[in-house]
Amino acid sequence: MMFDFLRTLMNKSSKRNTDGKKKIAPRTTEKGLHEEQFVRFESLIVMDKTPPNDLVEEGKFIVVIYKEKHHWALFRCPCGCGHVISLSLQKIHRPNWSAKKSKNGRPTLYPSVWQNQGCLSHFWIEDGVVFWCRSTGKSPNSSDYY
Numbered sequence: 495m496m497f498d499f500l501r502t503l504m505n506k507s508s509k510r511n512t513d514g515k516k517k518i519a520p521r522t523t524e525k526g527l528h529e530e531q532f533v534r535f536e537s538l539i540v541m542d543k544t545p546p547n548d549l550v551e552e553g554k555f556i557v558v559i560y561k562e563k564h565h566w567a568l569f570r571c572p573c574g575c576g577h578v579i580s581l582s583l584q585k586i587h588r589p590n591w592s593a594k595k596s597k598n599g600r601p602t603l604y605p606s607v608w609q610n611q612g613c614l615s616h617f618w619i620e621d622g623v624v625f626w627c628r629s630t631g632k633s634p635n636s637s638d639y640y
């Protein structure tokens with residue numbers, strides 16, 4: 495998982511190929527931000543060590559907390575591409591995210607996730623609901639997002 499993260503970092507810091515397939519995630523509208531009408535992540539599951547990817551099932555949002563420290567958030571990309579997204583929750587890492595449990599026990603993830611490869615999904619999660627950004631399907635490279 496650490497390796498995955500480093501690879502992600504390396505990908506972020508290097509020029510990526512821009513001739514990749516542009517796949518638009520479902521349920522994205524031209525109006526921009528689009529809230530799905532259903533809860534995709536029913537619960538936030540806490541683990542004390544990083545699970546292998548095949549244990550990260552669709553709709554599961556896993557937070558790895560070890561020695562009271564938030565380490566990672568893992569979940570399958572909500573576009574359905576099957577990619578396991580692993581995000582650092584450690585402040586010493588750049589970038590890092592915050593994953594909190596809502597009062598309904600569902601995950602809230604901040605800031606947004608923008609996949610720089612594959613489906614190029616751009617979204618965030620609030621109370622288990624996925625919010626899609628208009629830039630989904632575009633490469634983060636092609637904007638001034640960073």
Ligand SMILES: [Zn+2]
Pocket residue numbers: 571572573574575576577613614615
């Ligand atoms: Zn995806």
